[in-house]
Amino acid sequence: MTQFNWTCPHCSRRQIATEANRHADLNYLYLTPLDLGDVGVKLVAYSCLNNNCKKLTLYAYLHEWINRAGPGQNKFGDQIREWRLLPESSAIPQPDCIPRPLVADYYEACRIRDLSPKASATLARRCLQGMIRDFCGIAKGTLDAEIKELRTKIDSGQAPAGVTHESAEAIDQVRSIGNIGAHMERDINLIVEVDPGEAQALIELIEMLFEEWYVARHNRRHRLAKIAAIAADKKAKIAEGKAELTKNAAREPTRE
Ligand SMILES: [Zn+2]
Missing domain, CATH: 1.20.120 (Four Helix Bundle (Hemerythrin (Met), subunit A))
Structure with a gap:
């Protein structure tokens, strides 16, 4: 299977789809004649490689089925319909900072x-x-x-x-x-x-x-809080340093 870039719709993490995290299954539907003609179903599944996600993404496709002449001759024709099974929509995962x-x-x-x-x-x-x-x-x-x-x-x-x-x-x-x-x-x-x-x-x-x-x-609040924390830390260190200097000065013997 050729490798290609894929983005998990659950967590938005970009990754490479390979045989290990993508599975495709093609099946001809053995039924009495349909108004659609010969059709097959393709099921495509992905597993997310992000350890914090690992979710399943699943699509189903209904295809025309052509060239049923002999073994190995069967192939999918045009896609008739597509269903996104998991996740149910193309919604982008939204962070907790949104109500x-x-x-x-x-x-x-x-x-x-x-x-x-x-x-x-x-x-x-x-x-x-x-x-x-x-x-x-x-x-x-x-x-x-x-x-x-x-x-x-x-x-x-x-x-x-x-x-x-x-x-x-x-x-x-x-x-x-x-x-x-x-x-x-x-x-x-x-x-x-x-x-x-x-x-x-x-x-x-x-x-x-x-x-x-x-x-x-x-993000702005997060950055400002980080800057404030750095500034507070610096201030505390300066105060500590000053206290140390005063202590040392007090300990030093007075020179006459
Ligand atoms: Zn994911």
């Missing part, structure tokens, strides 16, 4: 994106509004009014660090996509027609803002 209710809405929006894009978009909009309320401290009743308030805060320099004109611009751009734009201004719980591409655009915006707002703030 769990927001992450829950995000995961759910990812899970149902293809099955029900409008329900996915509704959850994604709720998540987006939750972020503006939680991170930016803006609660105005409608998302539209909240985005306006967000722009005012950015203009007057009162927005939290990391909330830039680009963030507001990105939200505006998503609002301009088809139905999402038309209905975002009204009740966020209103269900409208949305296609999977539009739902995906909202999901990607959430991923970007999780990163630029919450993760960036967490």
Whole structure:
């Protein structure tokens, strides 16, 4: 088997897929004639090499089956359908610094994106509004009014660090996509027609803002805490040194 780069969808760790951590199984379906014609099923499994993860990733594919002329002649034709079995969605694992209710809405929006894009978009909009309320401290009743308030805060320099004109611009751009734009201004719980591409655009915006707002703030706080700890340590060492000097000075015999 050829080796290739693979990223675990559970932990996002990049690794090389080899025979040891990838298994593929191809099977012809022995059935009475189908409207689909001859078909086969391919099951592909990966095990994560990250010791802290070790999770199973599983895909199933339905394929056309062609050339059943003789032994060794069977081969898979075009793919008919694909199912992501484990993990259930393409959601990116999110760190603990993001409030769990927001992450829950995000995961759910990812899970149902293809099955029900409008329900996915509704959850994604709720998540987006939750972020503006939680991170930016803006609660105005409608998302539209909240985005306006967000722009005012950015203009007057009162927005939290990391909330830039680009963030507001990105939200505006998503609002301009088809139905999402038309209905975002009204009740966020209103269900409208949305296609999977539009739902995906909202999901990607959430991923970007999780990163630029919450993760960036967490990293900034972590770095500042580290600097403060180093400074405190240095201060303590200087104080210790000074105390030592005073002690030594007291011990030294006075010279006449
Ligand atoms: Zn993993």
